[in-house]
Amino acid sequence: FKKNEKRQLNNKNEKIQHYFTQEEVFAYSEHINHYLKDDEDLKSILPINPNSEELFEKVGNGILLCKLINITQPGALDVTKINTKNPNIFKINENLNMAISSAQKIGCVCINIHNQSIMEKSEHIILGLLWQIVKIQLLGITDVKKNPDIFKLKGENEDENTFSQLPKESLIIRWFNFHLSHVEPARKIANLEHDLQDGIQYMYLLNQLNRKKCPIVMLEEDQKNERLAKVIEYSKKLGVPNCIRYQDILHANQKSNLIFCAHLLNVCSGLNGEQEDGQDEELEDLVEFLNSFGVNQGLVNGVDEISEEIKNGKLLKKIQDLEEEKDNEQQQEGQNQQQELNEQKVGQNYQKNNEQQNIKEAIQLIKKQCLKRLKKYVNDPYLKKLKKEGESIEEFQKIPEEKLLLRWVNYHIQKSEKEKKITNFSTDFENGNVYLKLLDEITGRKGISGGENRIENQKEITQIIHEYFPVLKSVICPIQISKNEDLNTIFCAQLYEASQGNLWQEELDVF
Incomplete structure (x- = not known):
């Protein structure tokens, strides 16, 4: 291959022209090298040289395809039936039959994919099949059943069923924009092609995923190539396998960018409230x-x-x-x-x-x-203020503690902002404003300032805690005023306990 060459294939029988690019061959070859490197049955043919046409030859006997399908969806085929020892033409046909039928089983469209076309190294057929398998494997992380954190990408008023049926590529873009929305000023992409071409959006994304390992550098226009190379370098620090080159980003290759983003989402989603800053x-x-x-x-x-x-x-x-x-x-x-x-x-x-x-x-x-x-507060009569209209006492007492805690936080912050509502202990707490509004209400100290400066908010919160709740067995750490769901839950639970809900005072005022 020549660099970034677009190859034209002529089908003599049908007089149809097909095209494929070096980027595709590189991406799929490296994907296979990464995920199947430890397979004993493939030691003799791996690694595949991603800058050659070895890929088309090495899938020809069906062994590699069967192995790849099996790691994509374990159990999709019986690996004991793969003919791995120098298969003859009959055994190769058995392998390819198993590969194609198993590919259909996991969701691949296999129209016009036949044993003969694979054995004859029909490039567009082989690449078309590999693309489907790789997509199914990598985009499996966007399945909300397997990864509930994906629900954090759902719009505020969006129906869950509608959200669950979104195309996988759309969810990748949402995930990308979810992190870009925390950049100042907020940024946004609409596609995985030209919007990523200069590498700037990738630079901001990687910085959001890990600020220490991925500092923002090289934003000048004339630093494009160096910036793209740095993006690849950063991704490897996060554990992303070698699946893309800076030239692929530069030439707006949608498939390569999708594979790259899917790998990032797999190794470092940033949706669980944690940013590994070293x-x-x-x-x-x-x-x-x-x-x-x-x-x-x-x-x-x-x-x-x-x-x-x-x-x-x-x-x-x-x-x-x-x-x-x-x-x-x-x-x-x-x-x-x-x-x-x-x-x-x-x-x-x-x-x-x-x-x-x-x-x-x-x-x-x-x-x-x-x-x-x-749990010791569940039967407290003063907690009835948190009970929803029409909700029985029995139903109320069965509410999980974490959801009850969310109700308590919302009860207080909605006194000053009726439309304000938090739905989680991660992203909603990111800059500390929710803590300030909550402390404003439960301490009776009105006019607590709050802004977008996370560090200043943290200092103010710590000062209030020391003044009003000296027995509180927790502190606000830098990792808490971010998106760390567990630590925010712990702090709110201890704050609730220290203030004993602070619902009783209003009740006493009635008498």
Whole structure:
């Protein structure tokens, strides 16, 4: 291939001209190299040279196609029936029959796709089939059943069924724009072709996904090629496999951009409220948060210690013990021995995970415990103000604690802004304004200022907390005034508990 060459294929029988580009061959070859690199049956033919025509030859016996379909949808075919040992023409036909029928089963349109056309290396047929398989595999993350976080892309008044039926490409663009909307000033794309050509939108997207690893650089017009190369470099830092070249973006290749964006969404969606700004920075924030949660318990002393505690599972055990100590101050010797055994088991389990996963586990455990403590307020008669019209007491008492907490927040912030409503503990809390409105109401301190400056809002919130709720066992960390759903839930739960809902005062005023 020559660089960015568009190849013309002539079908002698039908006198039809077909075209394909080097970008397609590169993208599919690298996709296969990445996902099938560890398959023992393919060791002799992988990796495929993405800058050659090897791809068309190496799919010819059907083995590679069957393997690719199986990782796209495990169980779509019986891998034990793939003829992998030097198949003859009859066994090759069996493989290709299995590949084509399985491709149809997972949703590929296989009209005019036949064994013979694949064996004869018909480029447009092979690339057309590969494109469908790759799309199904990568865009599976946009399935709301598999990834509920995708619902965060739904419009405020949009019907769920309508949203669920949107084309996958449209959801990718929505996801892209979701992150661009947090850029100042907000930006937007309408397609995955010319709108991405100069790399600027990619630069802003990557920065939103990880500010530390992907700082915004090279925005000048004459830095286009360098900027595009930097986009590729950043994506690899986030864990995106080699699937696109800067030339593909420059030439507005829609398929290559879709594959690239789908990989980004898979490895770093940014929809779960977390932005991985580098392990050290996140660990420092976690140290601050955990020590504030444990008050003077001395959970951890610093980043080095917490890193080790996370690895060996002891941190999780310490968090569990915080609640146990509140319920039972005197623990018997036999119980302590059992706890030591449990600690060893916890350590063994959590050593299997990476640090990031164990951080999430630690925070989720704290969240679970905070919400559990709210159950004691469920029967509080003063909470009836949160009960919806027509809702029975029984129905109200069965509401999950997290949803009850959302009602409490909305109850207060809607006093000053009746149209304002939060629906989640992630994006709605991003810059701290919701916290300021909430504190405004529950403290009775009117006129609390709030703006778009996240750092200033954080300082003001911390000052109010120290003044009105000195016993509150939490702090506002930089990672909390962002989109971290778990940490925002924890803080609101503790704020509710510290203020005891602050519904009782209004009730007393009636008397």
